[in-house]
Amino acid sequence: MQEETIKKFMYMNRKAPYGTIYALEALEVVLIGAAFDQDVSLAFLDDGVFQLVEGQDTDGIGVKNFSPAFRALGDYDVTKLFVEKESLEERGLSPDDLMELVWEDEDDDWAEKPSIRIVTRDELKSILGDQDVILSF
Amino acid sequence: MSILHTVNKSPFQKDDLKSCLAHANEGDAVLMIEDGVYGAIAGTAASQDISNAKAGVYVLGADLAARGIAQDKVAEGISVVGYDGFVDLATEHSAVNSWL
Numbered sequence: 558m559q560e561e562t563i564k565k566f567m568y569m570n571r572k573a574p575y576g577t578i579y580a581l582e583a584l585e586v587v588l589i590g591a592a593f594d595q596d597v598s599l600a601f602l603d604d605g606v607f608q609l610v611e612g613q614d615t616d617g618i619g620v621k622n623f624s625p626a627f628r629a630l631g632d633y634d635v636t637k638l639f640v641e642k643e644s645l646e647e648r649g650l651s652p653d654d655l656m657e658l659v660w661e662d663e664d665d666d667w668a669e670k671p672s673i674r675i676v677t678r679d680e681l682k683s684i685l686g687d688q689d690v691i692l693s694f
Numbered sequence: 695m696s697i698l699h700t701v702n703k704s705p706f707q708k709d710d711l712k713s714c715l716a717h718a719n720e721g722d723a724v725l726m727i728e729d730g731v732y733g734a735i736a737g738t739a740a741s742q743d744i745s746n747a748k749a750g751v752y753v754l755g756a757d758l759a760a761r762g763i764a765q766d767k768v769a770e771g772i773s774v775v776g777y778d779g780f781v782d783l784a785t786e787h788s789a790v791n792s793w794l
Binding site for chain 2: 569571579602603678681682683685686687688689690691693694
């Protein structure tokens with residue numbers, strides 16, 4: 558029997574949520590990919606950080622507000638959302654402006670833990686260097 | 695582990711090249727393709743970011759030629775490669791990151 562290989566998959570999000578279809582499609586791909594039991598993480602940098610802003614309301618523009626779907630990621634074992642500090646700051650945002658996303662750690666009595674991890678550009682750079690597969694959106 | 699990054703947008707229209715260069719590690723390669731090749735022209739607003747880059751920087755010759763950019767316009771330190779060179783870069787690195 559061949560050992561199952563777990564690869565490190567990084568989904569890189571660099572676009573704002575509603576101007577193009579990239580952000581929604583990226584989230585769809587992440588949810589599909591979650592079925593394959595890989596080591597998945599997401600990065601939000603450049604305009605991608607706007608995807609995680611709390612309080613999105615798309616009623617007035619006739620498109621689906623897909624931001625609540627980020628809350629489901631934890632249930633699919635997608636628990637690492639790296640958000641670049643510099644990208645937030647350049648856009649006048651702070652971590653407090655982002656949705657509170659958590660996952661439940663079954664190894665720790667289902668304690669809720671934050672999924673969003675704020676990282677510097679240099680930290681993100683080395684995280685990227687550690688990936689087997691990078692899918693950029 | 696090292697990554698081949700491809701950039702296909704003009705650096706004068708989008709910040710993809712800038713962001714890519716800021717996130718590329720030493721030993722990585724950055725290949726400019728399609729409209730990304732405008733970033734290879736010497737003496738532009740993008741030149742400083744490229745000369746500061748730790749990664750190797752490449753540009754696809756066919757996309758330069760298609761846009762009428764002569765190879766002597768390409769900034770120093772950037773290597774012009776063909777499709778065969780593109781393939782080599784893809785195989786020499788463990789992953790490819792297409793900056794879209």
